[in-house]
Amino acid sequence: MTTASTAIPVTGESAYDVIVGRGLLATLHDRIPLTAAKALIVHAPTLGAVAESLREALAGRVEVLLAEVPDAEAAKRVEVAAFCWQVMGQTDFTRTDVVIGLGGGATTDLAGFVAATWLRGVPLIQVPTTVLGMVDAAVGGKTGINTAEGKNLVGAFYAPRVVLADLDLLGTLPQNEILAGFAEVAKCGFIADPVILDLLEADVTVATDPSSEVFRELVERAIAVKARVVSEDFTEQGQREILNYGHTLGHAIEHAERYRWRHGAAIAIGMVYVAELAHLAGSLSAEAVDRHRRILASLTLPTGYPLGRWKTLLATMQRDKKARAGMLRFIVLDDIARPRVLNGTDESMLFAAYQEVGE
CATH class of the missing domain: 1.20.1090.10 (Dehydroquinate synthase-like - alpha domain)
Structure with missing residues (x-):
């Protein structure tokens, strides 16, 4: 059930809102770009059930592809990004389709980087599921992966269409x-x-x-x-x-x-x-x-x-x-x-x- 939400604007050349509230996952259907025929949900292992429920909820709107990626910083590797690119390439993922980042900060960093680099940029929606993701990683358009030499040394500035900070997703967080x-x-x-x-x-x-x-x-x-x-x-x-x-x-x-x-x-x-x-x-x-x-x-x-x-x-x-x-x-x-x-x-x-x- 949705409750009153707060829209916090990020202004500038690539303006978007960070929506804070409860029950916001139910509104994801309405956030999908009208031009999208496919949606790739990049998610952490612990969010498999949530990703599946979103697949069902969006089934009448877009074809949903799921890309399960490793937990935490293990997701932010070029090999994992390449796996996501492979999924997109094999399913004819076009520039009008949408990537959805579902997870903590590492997952949204990765999803953002994948969206920024596939066909030089496809629509992105961030759905952070941790406090860190909501207040930091998913906000601001910084995307990236790590290398052996350091953290976030490879990346891009890439703004999402919207960030949905659904506080209900924090209920089971340790x-x-x-x-x-x-x-x-x-x-x-x-x-x-x-x-x-x-x-x-x-x-x-x-x-x-x-x-x-x-x-x-x-x-x-x-x-x-x-x-x-x-x-x-x-x-x-x-x-x-x-x-x-x-x-x-x-x-x-x-x-x-x-x-x-x-x-x-x-x-x-x-x-x-x-x-x-x-x-x-x-x-x-x-x-x-x-x-x-x-x-x-x-x-x-x-x-x-x-x-x-x-x-x-x-x-x-x-x-x-x-x-x-x-x-x-x-x-x-x-x-x-x-x-x-x-x-x-x-x-x-x-x-x-x-x-x-x-x-």
């Missing part, structure tokens, strides 16, 4: 998965919307309960932050970089852990690291750093990483897509909701900040 996704919600609080932090500090249990109105407000606020930034800078030429807060070290940790860690856990450590870095640079107060630690710890997210891994992490960060001419660049804060770029930092200071998170 609590640790919800909490990991809240790293990105907290990030939006740190870089742009302090009310998010206030709501998390007021009652983290209610805030992370998918059935609560506070939960919905937090999801909508986080999406609104990303939508606003992406609307102004779709291809990350400037302001959009603030969305990478905590991600430079976080992605290096994910790579070091061979993507067995949840994204939110790695990003939590990355946020504490850049908070410590900003404090050493004289721009962020000790209290603001402590606030990072308190909020992330309340979400049961890690805030430290083994000290002896620094050299490995540094080497990976130097290959990060945000680096320029071999120079590392970090998003830091001058205060809560006052982000900026810090570049050209001496390696000794980078290591000093890492010592504050080293275990």
